[in-house]
Amino acid sequence: MSASIGSQVRRTAASVDPIVTDYAVGYFNHLSGITYDAVQSKLIDLPSEVEFVCELLRNSGAADDKVERLSKDILTQLSLQLEENQAKLEVTGDTSKRLLDINVLQSHNSKANLNASLGMLGVDNDIEHAGRNMDTRVDLKKLAKAEQKIAKKVAKRNNKFVKYEASKLIDEKRDDDYDSFFLKINPLDFGSAAGKSKDIHIDTFDLYVGDGQRILSDAQLTLAFGRRYGLVGQNGIGKSTLLRALANRELNVPQHISILHVEQELRGDETAALKSVLDADVWRKQLLSEESKINERMQEIEKLRTEFEEDSLENKKLDNEREDLDNHLEQISEKLIDMESDKAEARAASILFGLGFSAEAQSKPTNSFSGGWRMRLSLARALFCQPDLLLLDEPSNMLDVPSIAYLSEYLKTYPSTVFVVSHDRIFLNEVATDIIYQHNERLDYYRGQDFDSFYATKEERRKNAQREYDNQMAYRKHMQEFIDKYRYNAAKSQEAQSRIKKLEKLPVLEPPEEERSITFKFPDCEKLSPPIIQLQDVSFGYNETDLLLKDVNLDIQMNSRIALVGANGCGKTTLLKVMMEQLRPLKGYVSRNSRLRVAYFAQHHVDAMDLNSSAVDWMSKTFPGRTDEEYRRHLGSFGITGSLGLQKMQLLSGGQKSRVAFASLCLTNPHILILDEPSNHLDTNGIDALVDALKNFTGGVLMVSHDISVIDSVCNEIWVSESGTAKRFDGTIFDYRDYILASANDKGVVKKH
Incomplete structure (x- = not known):
């Protein structure tokens, strides 16, 4: 044949x-x-x-x-x-459908194809x-x-062109279960990967979102194995789209390179947190299951052999099957040894502890955790799997300062490739070995640079490009003026023709891309006499035997710039609610100026918005009393310009929705701003605008934030919430970070891979 x-x-x-x-x-x-x-x-x-x-x-x-x-x-x-x-x-008499044909076995042995054995052993999931x-x-x-x-x-x-659908890896609406999708994206290969490069080079591709909008044109993506890349760019430019396309292998990533994408929070169920992390390594889980099934089948074969004559055809077929299963069992054992399966539980527990999960919390079911904690579980699962290409989309958004410090230290020694979207400058400075700048439908590489170096180099590149463009335009103008003047002059016509040819050969330069500048402005407020907000010997709990806060003595002034930090679940949100008089203390008292107006920016501000309305309509209903033109002008001061204020808010990016929320805060003309994770979803320009606005605000600021660069730029006072109380920290945010890392090192949490 x-x-x-x-x-x-x-x-x-x-x-x-x-x-x-x-x-x-x-x-x-x-x-x-x-x-x-x-x-x-x-x-x-x-x-x-x-x-x-x-x-x-x-x-x-x-x-x-x-x-x-x-x-x-x-x-x-x-x-x-x-x-x-x-x-x-x-x-040949094979009626059991579990005894392999000898010829088929020979072809399978050459490939080490596990799928055939899986099917005959009753395992549903494909491995290859x-x-x-x-x-x-x-x-x-x-x-x-x-x-x-x-x-x-x-x-x-x-x-x-390449189109993508949202990643199903940790998506609650996915059709496939996690295991099936993992194996589809990362088929388990028993062939040797030795000598195969794990560098990624995708040459000349276009990338579109589902509605046909192009976000990359003739782009090249090069990721060297072992490097840590920070992907930066403005909101809405398509950074998350690129990560999803890689996660789904819509782009041509070599099959032997494993991929894991942390995008959405884990769907909760009755599985314990520690087991959830262990189960995330589907290869290990599948290999252990297969090992168990093969051992069971081997025992069955030994029993079956006693039912036939020693030299019978049936026993020969059983011997062939046993030999094949022996080979698979040896391969499985080698794989499990390579991935250090026996150390898996200790490694998973260490990762969870570093991300804030106590020993007690690790045994709790995943559905008992809030969305933010389930997001941490997703991150822990990815770190545990240790894929060749780890994709992280704004990993610090759901983490507190201690967890970000742990994650930064962990990623510094990550043995494979990391590709992370983030706008946290300090995080990128510590983690990234290279920066990729996505803009104008292309990817620019800044190799060997952290975020600060990239920012300086990018500006220098832009100035050089502008200088080159201006010089060429001046040269073109000079040449054109000569041509226009002497084209029909008999004495100069030959020289004019020569200059026409020179002009035609000049390279066509595009004017450098102008970055959109954004300005935030919080309205000035009248001065108030103290006390503004003062807590004296405040204790709070839902019963006196289980206090969440104890003996807190703090106050906010009109010129305060305070950062409230601490691990998630240590009482920061409770403290904010006590200050805003949403909760009453069991002991002590809270003093507030009677004329005080407080504006609160919630971490999940989108939940309070009607996303089917435009920003102008929503603000006119929520804060009535102004004309549409006034609302549009006010939104414009926060970067929501032109038609953005008139289209449905569900079409806005996360950063644009945040700007709408900031604009709405100002309509109450507050004296004190209480901000819960204000920098989440904002791009670099948005963060810069927010920092400048907070510096220039005439009232007080209390900020709960994980972004060390924002805290360092805005705040001059650090409050730490830990051990059931809150108190001032003597030092800067960097001193607090060092304190956290020192504690983690003492406990053996942060360590090399």
Whole structure:
């Protein structure tokens, strides 16, 4: 049959690159060796496999009518071959469907294909992708180059582009369960990955969002293994879209590189937090399950052998199966040893502890945690899996300062590639080895630079580009003036023609991209006499035997710039509610100026907005009394300009919604701003604008924040909430961070991998 298929393919695709035809022949020959059960159980969709190869031949230049005939002929031949295979299997007496055909075993041994054994052992989940991941007799390097060349031709001819759907990895609305999706994205490969590069280079691609809006054009993505990349850019530019496209392998990431994307919070259930982290490593979980099933089957085989004669055909088949299972068991053991499976629980517990989970909390079910804590669980699961490519989207948004300090230290020694979207400057300065700047539908690389170096270099690049553009425009103008003046002058016409040619050869320069500047402004407020807000010997709890706060003595003045820090769950939100008189203390008292107006920015401010309304409509309903023009002007002072204020807020980015929330705070003309994680979702320009506005505000500021750079820029006083109380910290935010890291090191939480 091999000769027949080879001649058919080569006649059909005579004009096609031989590398492609060799690949097609090898692929079809491989299909002729698959089992009848594999097709019947839909492990392999034969028509789809044939169509895949035929489409490859079409795209490589083969005539459509010839390929169509080839497709029908090959499908007919393969169907007949399947029937022959099944008839042969029935002759050998294999009625259990768990005893492997000797010929099939030989082909499987060469590939170490675990899927066949899984199916025969009753395991539902595929471990290896059953589509294009097949053995061929073609040089794989040549094949990869040929496929890239073909893909470029096809994309250029059909104007195709990469589109994405939201990542399903940790999405509550996903159709697949986590394990299935993990194995789909990261098929378990028992073949040796030794010598295979884990660098990622994706050459010349376009990326669109679902509605056809292009966010990258002719872009190149290069990620060197072991480097830590910070992806930065303005809100709405498409950074998260790029991460999702990588997470779903919509972009061509080599299959042997494992990927994990932390995007959304974990869906809670009755699973304990520690077990949830252990189960996140689906390879380990699957291997342990397979190891158990193989051991059970081996015991069954030993019992079955006693029922037949020693030299019988049945015992030979059982021996063949046992030999195959022995090989798989050895491979599984090697994999488990490589991933240090015996140390997994201790490593998972250490990661959870570093992210704020006490030993007691680690045994609680995941559905008992709030959204922020479940987000931490998602992060812990990813760190535990230790993928070759770790994708993080604003990981610090749901973390407190201690957890961010732990995460920064952990990532510094992360052995693989990290690709993180973040606007936290201090975090990027500590973690990133390189910065990638996404703007104007392209990616610019700043290798070997942290965020501060990138920011300075980017500005220098922009100035140089502006200088070059201005010089060329002045030169063009000078040349054009000469041409216009002397083009029809007999004495100067030859020189004018020469300058016309020079002008035509000049490279066309685009004017440098101007970054949109954003300005926030909080309204000035009248002065108040003290006390503004004062807490004296305040204790609070829902019963006197279990106090959340004890003996707190703090106060806020009109010129205060205070940062409230501490681990999540230590009473920061409770303290804020006591200050705003939403909760009454059990002991002590809270003094407030009777004319005091307080504005509160909640971390989940979006929950209070009607996203089906425009920003102007929502503000006019929530804070009535002004004209639409006044609301639009006010929104404009927070960067919501033009049509942004008139479109539905559900179409705005997270940073734009935050700006609407900040604008609404000002309508009450507050004396004190209490801000809970104000920098979340804001891009660099937005954070800079917020910092400047808070510095210039004439009232007081109390800020709960994880962003050390914002705290350092705005606040001159640190309050720490820990051990059931809150008190002033003697030092800067960097001193507090060092204190946290020292405590973590003393407990052995932060350590090398």
